[in-house]
Amino acid sequence: MPSTADIIENDIIAAAPELLDTLLKDHTTSCDGLVHNIVWATHDYEHFGEGYGYNDPILPRLITGRHGHVIMPRILKHRDAQSARVRDMAEVFTPAWVCNAQNNLIDEAWFGRRGVFNTEYTSEDGTHGWKTNPDKITFPDGKSWLDYVRDTRLEITCGEAPYIVSRYDTTTGTVIPIGERIGLLDRKLRVVNENSETTGEWLKAAQEAYKSLYAYEWQGDSLLIARESMLASFVEYYRAKFGKDPMRKSVNYIAYIISWNVWQMDGLRGVVPGSCKDKLHTEVSLFGESREVVTPCEGCRTDNIHRHNGTYCLIKDWHARDSQTGREGKRIKYIDLLK
Numbered sequence: 001m002p003s004t005a006d007i008i009e010n011d012i013i014a015a016a017p018e019l020l021d022t023l024l025k026d027h028t029t030s031c032d033g034l035v036h037n038i039v040w041a042t043h044d045y046e047h048f049g050e051g052y053g054y055n056d057p058i059l060p061r062l063i064t065g066r067h068g069h070v071i072m073p074r075i076l077k078h079r080d081a082q083s084a085r086v087r088d089m090a091e092v093f094t095p096a097w098v099c100n101a102q103n104n105l106i107d108e109a110w111f112g113r114r115g116v117f118n119t120e121y122t123s124e125d126g127t128h129g130w131k132t133n134p135d136k137i138t139f140p141d142g143k144s145w146l147d148y149v150r151d152t153r154l155e156i157t158c159g160e161a162p163y164i165v166s167r168y169d170t171t172t173g174t175v176i177p178i179g180e181r182i183g184l185l186d187r188k189l190r191v192v193n194e195n196s197e198t199t200g201e202w203l204k205a206a207q208e209a210y211k212s213l214y215a216y217e218w219q220g221d222s223l224l225i226a227r228e229s230m231l232a233s234f235v236e237y238y239r240a241k242f243g244k245d246p247m248r249k250s251v252n253y254i255a256y257i258i259s260w261n262v263w264q265m266d267g268l269r270g271v272v273p274g275s276c277k278d279k280l281h282t283e284v285s286l287f288g289e290s291r292e293v294v295t296p297c298e299g300c301r302t303d304n305i306h307r308h309n310g311t312y313c314l315i316k317d318w319h320a321r322d323s324q325t326g327r328e329g330k331r332i333k334y335i336d337l338l339k
Contacts, residue, residue, distance in 0.1 A: 010068040012228070013060065016248055020060050022255040023227045026264055027331075028272055028314045038220045038264045041273045045070065045221075055274060058220050071221045073160060075173040096169040097128035099162050100182035107187070110151065112140050117187055132180055136194050145195045149209045153184045157267050158215035161226035165233050178240050185213055185230060189237040199242060203250055206234065210257045211318040216265040216334075218273050227258050260316045260329070269299060270335040271310030276300050279309070305335055 012020045021035075029036040037057035045052035048070065051062050063070050074093055100120065107116045116137060118130040139145055155163045162170045166183040169176065176182075181190075188209035196202035210230070217223040234254045238246040266273045276297040283293050299308030312333045320330035 009060070009063045009071065010065070013064050016251065018252065019231070019255050020064070022252065022259050023224060023231065024058055024060065025259050026272075027260055028263065028311060038223055039273070040220045041264065042219045042221065058224065063224075071224060073168070073170065073173065073225055074222070075170060093159055093170040094162055095128070095171045096162065096166055096176065096182060097130065099166065100130050103163060103182060103184060103187070106153075106184075110143075110148070117190070118182065130180075130182065137191055145191050146205065146208070148191055149188050149205055150212050152212050153214070155184070155213075155215040158217045158226055158262070159222045161215050161217075161229060161262070164213055164215055164226070165229045167229050167233060167236075178236055185209065185233060188212070189233065193237060193241045196241070199246075202238070202241060203246070206237070207253070207257065210234070210254055210261065213261060214315065215262045216267060216313070217262070218264065218266060220264060223262065223264050227255075227262050230258050230262065231255050257318075263313055263315060263334075265313045265334065266310075268305070269308050269310060270305050270333075270338070271308050271312050275310030276308050277310070305338065 009020060012023070024037040026036050026038045037059060039055055039057050040052060041054060043054055046054070048062075048067075051059065061067075097120070100118065104114070104117070104120065108114050115133065118132045120128070120130050122128050137145070139148065153164070155161055158164065160170050162183070164183050165185045166176050166181040168174060178186075189206060192202060192205045192209060196205055213230075215226060217226060231251070231254060235245060235251065238244075238250075264273065265271070266275075269276060276299065278297065279295045281293055281295070282290050297307075297309045299305060299310075312335055314331050315334050316329035317332055318329045321328065322330045
């Protein structure tokens with residue numbers, strides 16, 4: 001996978017066709033052996049014709065072949081399209097230096113000191129940036145590098161997930177070298193690189209890093225870009241450590257983790273976007289007269305996240321067994337974490 005802002009779906013298909021299927025899967029709506037994909041959840045692509053509607057699933061054939069450049073990072077879209085997303089969906093992307101500053105606050109609290117991964121600065125011309133700490137990261141008493149790798153993080157309404165993965169600055173499109181990256185995942189993988197020697201040890205720790213990071217997003221195109229960037233980062237950090245690409249089965253497993261941990265959701269309702277519905281039923285009076293009655297979703301009417309009639313989103317607790325399947329990872333409703 002190339003170190004560029006735009007990851008081309010044709011390249012993913014060429015490398016491993018099953019990868020794109022995994023990255024497009026929606027686990028909440030997939031059940032009883034039927035696989036459902038994330039949906040577009042935006043009107044931006046309707047001009048392409050059939051299959052690109054708001055509620056249509058994103059299928060590989062719609063974004064590969066001659067359609068291989070349909071989905072691209074926000075910064076590469078036409079300015080009119082960018083403005084429409086800001087107006088219609090309040091889509092505002094955060095500069096890398098702001099993401100870095102806020103991620104530094106998280107690490108300052110965890111480590112109990114400042115400047116763990118880098119030091120922020122502002123140049124005389126007002127340019128913001130950071131200087132990376134070149135030394136191996138040291139850990140406070142009572143905490144290990146594996147504790148850091150496993151510590152849970154969540155990015156809400158993640159867009160292209162700039163807080164988690166910083167392959168490029170989402171506001172400029174500038175590619176960030178691997179040694180200068182500042183995302184939550186980047187920090188964990190840096191620590192993995194510094195503390196693992198064998199490929200087996202590295203893969204086990206990297207899997208823990210991915211299992212610890214969660215994010216959700218409404219719009220399907222941004223969600224796919226976030227998933228792709230996280231997967232590309234796995235390959236890039238492995239390559240930086242060992243000078244070769246990871247095995248295909250290892251990449252497939254990371255893609256599977258990502259497809260669970262980075263999911264499509266209406267963050268205000270905790271449900272699949274657009275799944276809340278008004279219910280229509282017929283009432284018959286004592287005199288035999290009938291009328292249609294519309295009952296709105298109670299959660300939408302009362303603004304109660306626990307009372308929606310839509311499809312509540314599922315995620316995985318990777319460190320618990322599913323009692324129904326016996327498999328790794330217990331499926332839970334996201335809203336159950338909010339009690």
